[in-house]
Amino acid sequence: MSFAELPCYTIINVPSDFETPNEMQLKMDLEKGDVKVKTEALKKIIYMILNGEKIQGLLMNIIRFVLPSQDHMIKKMLLIFWEIVPKTYPDGKLMQEMILVCDAYRKDLQHPNEFIRGSTLRFLCKLKEPELLEPLMPTIRSCLEHRHSYVRRNAVMAIFTIYKNFDFLIPDAPELIANFLDGEQDMSCKRNAFMMLIHADQERALSFLSTCMDQVQNFGDILQLVIVELIYRVCHQNPSERSKFIRCIYNLLNSNSASVRYEAAGTLVTLSSAPTAVKAAVSAYIDLIVKESDNNVKLIVLDRLIAMKEVPSHEKVLQESVMDILRVLASPDLEVRRKTLNIAMELVTSRNIEEMVLILKKEISKTQGVVEQEDTGKYRQLLVRTLHSTCIRFPDVSSSVIPLLMEFLSDTNELAAMDVLIFVREAMTRFDHLRPIIVEKLLESFSMIRSVKIHRATLWILGEYCESTEDLQTLMSEIRQSLGEIPIVEDERRKAAGEEELEDESVAAAAGGSVQKLVTADGTYATQSAFSSSTEKASKNVERPPLRKYLMEGDFFIGAALGGTLSKMALRYCNLVAEEKKQNRFTAECMLVITSIMHLGVSGLPEKKITKDDLDRLNLCLKVLSDRNPMLVQVFTMDCRDALGQMLEAMAQVKMSGGKNEKKSVSVQPDTPINFLQLSKFDSLVGAGDMLDLSLSAALGTERANKMDFSSTKLSKVTQLTGFSDPVYAEAYVNVNQYDIVLDVLIVNQTRDTLQNCTLELATLGDLKLVEKPQPIVLAPNDFANIKANVKVASTENGIIFGNIVYDVKGATSDRNVVVLNDIHIDIMDYIVPASCTETEFRSMWAEFEWENKVSVNTTLNNLADYLASLLKNTNMKCLTPDKALSGECGFMAANLYAKSIFGEDALANVSLEKNMAKPDSPVTGHIRIRAKSQGMALSLGDKINQSQKSRHKKPTIAQG
Secondary structure, eight states: OOOOGGGOOOOOOTTTOOOOOHHHHHHHHHHHOHHHHHHHHHOOOOOOHHHHHOOOOHHHHHHHHHOOOHHHEEEEEEEEHHHHSBBBOOTBOTTTHHHHHHHHHHTTTOSOOOHHHHHHHHHHHTOOOOHHHGGGGHHHHGGGGGHHHHHHHHHHHHHHHHHHGGGGTTTTHHHHHHHHHHOOOOHHHHOOOOOOOHHHHHHHHHHHHHHHHHGGSSHHHHHHHHHHOOOHHHHHHHHHHHHHHHHHHHHHHTOOHHHHHHHHHHHHHOOOOOOHHHHHHHHHHHHHHHHOHHHHHHHHHHHHHHHTSHHHHHHHHHTTTTTHHHHGGGGHHHHHHHHHHHHHHHHOTTTTTTHHHHHHHHHHHHHHHSSOOOHHHHHHHHHHHHHHHHHHHHHGHHHHHHHHHGGGGSSOOHHHHHHHHHHHHHHHHHHHGGGGHHHHHHHHHHOOOOOOHHHHHHHHHHHHOOHHHHHHHHHHHHHHHHHHHSSSHHHHHHHHHOOOOOOOOHHHHTOOOEEEEOOOTTOOOEEEHHHHHHHHHHTTTTTTOOHHHHHHTTOOOEEEEEHHHHHHHHHHHHOOOOOHHHHHHHHHHHHHHHHHHHHHHHSEEEEEEOHHHHHHHHHHHHHHHHOOHHHHHHHHIIIHHHHHHHHHHHHHHHHHHGGGTTTTTTSTTTTTTOOTTTOOOOTTTHHOOHHHHHHHHHTTTTTOGGGGGGHHHHHEEEOOOTTSSSSSSEEEEEETTTTTTEEEEEEEESSSSEEEEEEEEEEEEEEEEEEEEEEEEOTTTEEEEEEEEEEESSSSSOOOEEEEEEETTTOSSSSOOEEOOOOOOOOOGGGGEEEEEEEEHHHHHHHHEEEEEEEOOOOOOOOOHHHHHHHHHHHHHHHHHHHHOOOSSEEEEEEEEEETTTSSOEEEEEEEEEOTSSSTTTTOOOEEEEEEESHHHHHHHHOOOOOOHHHHHOOOOOOOO
């Protein structure tokens, strides 16, 4: 076993400015210094050992002058020193000096101070040399009878570790500990002893548990946790034993300790699929979430509920507990609330939907009365989206939900109001019977809306779905009120002039205002007086109706939307009313509003001039109303609504394809051998392996890879570090485990010499940090060894690990030999996973992110869809643009891509591709714009795209002959 695989007990930070001290000075400090000087010298020596320095000359000085000291700080330092100092000669034999050390620790194990005894016993757990431990065994045994529990519990752990590593030193350890357990009263000692029996002799552990099954509830939480572990392990190995322990697990669900209740609930679910057991476990989980204040605990337990939901038999029980799960909404954390709402939405049924809607309504009303904060607005948006999904799944509750949601159209939080309108738009399409109520509520709320986006969307919906003359006339009066007096330009000029209309510049000059001549864009002169400019500035502060306010601020997009709405209204009114005089009056009023907006746009009064697109749109609306071309009337009155229906249908299909279909896939092949021992599914926790061992191996990054994809995963990540002709051959397997990178380096001695102090020296570039320096090893002729090194990753960037191997040759007089290693490039793709977001979220992030990297397309591919597919494969990004929008051949393609890193960083990309349709074999051209919050993310993704394009260019050449 290599040093990197050993458990780490102590982490020591070596200062970056540490300088190696003089050996003679250290000897003087150890020999003649006082306690403080000796302690500092010992610290320096520990730093030196960690940096790979040899201190053989200091060993006897420490044994002679420091080891006999009774100072507690020095004794602590010595325990660390003896843990890390090399205890053997290069040939593997134990150093003779260690006999003196062994004798000193035998005396410490008999010391009257319980702290010194206990800490020495803890130190013995870390020793891996049986020759050092053997003389100490009688003394360790005697510590089991010490009066203090600190000594006894550490003695148990020392015996456990020694028995696990070198059972020949204490073959009767299980019997010894079982006898100790029977007479012990201290809970921590009992816990350690019981844990040892679980791993060393389960039969004895079970016999002890059977004698005290009824008293388990009164034990301390540390002992209860170990009992839960024993029950799980026993039932996993022998499922027929389950019935004996179910009652004990039920009792532990009522423990005072939250951790015991959590573990007991998890074990109960694995032992029994009975509805009562699942319900008890779910109740315990929900109780934990509600009562625990730590958000991390809440999220972990919610993940357990999500995992349970995936099992069909558990899902039925969870559906009955939806109302209990909604109690978690009392938590103030947004992420906890989001997960809770997602679980509840997936579990809710027609039986409890009414109750769930009542709770959601109550939560929404709570968000209205509080002081507006960022999380409050986002929570309200979450609730609106949940109610939206609820109404689509269960249309019966829509009539009670819609009036409540309409109140949020005037909300200051634009996101929540926009979500309400998205819901209203879909409800209008799906639920014909609710249209009159929704239209009525929208008309009531119209004057209270304060956001331009909400007004624009409301105008579109009302223009599309106002189908009675009363509604159309009400909407027209609402629009006229929101615009103010028509024509707008004349009204604004009257207000700007106030009571005194100064039309002549000479009058303005006489009134004391200075006149300034300005040159316009076409070269003509214009005159501006100080009076008129001051009144314009003052007019900005005038309170205006909402729609006019938007237009005066230069937002003429809403003017174009209003033009479309008025056109639809006029055309519908003409179909509903037979009297030509009324038709003409209504149409003329609509045309007056449209022309007034156009006049305002070119008048120079607003802050920004109207754009040509908006002007063209308004001109088209006027033309439709004046000509009434049947084709255009069809587009305005019918086709718009059909397009909306098709879009909603496409969105529903995208949700269906990306969601539930992937939920329950069969992972067991028809010809897979049946596991007759358990006769259970492989996806159940019992059949999948020991949950405790699996979770430990996952945490350490040592879980077994799937045998089917071994060649495509593990072997593809092996990097050759040196050449085959080098004296030392090295290759590394790079295992990326989220925030850690484990380098498993194979080193082969290709010479006939013994290589001493063979050390792997590594350094990093980028946001990588080497956790520990690999220890030196000795390589025999033609021998090999594995060295592991851990690297921490801090952010999503391309990193480089470089270094060399240095070694000494026995008998050689030259300096140390060095073999330089190839660089190891850490691929950014190991941290990036595909993700999805809404179009609104994508746009807001695109506007917010400041780092952009533009990459030109350089490829031999001549198909737009093929290039996009290869780009998605190489970048691990997800295409947000639906397939229908990408289908067809027109020579152009635009798509939005999105991905997330494991560190929570977002990566956005916009792909713009073009192909010359006249030349079928011409390659795809265009560019990719990448945006991210950090510079490293944007640059690294761009480098990855360029690299993949270059590798695609390198085609194999065929020899001509």
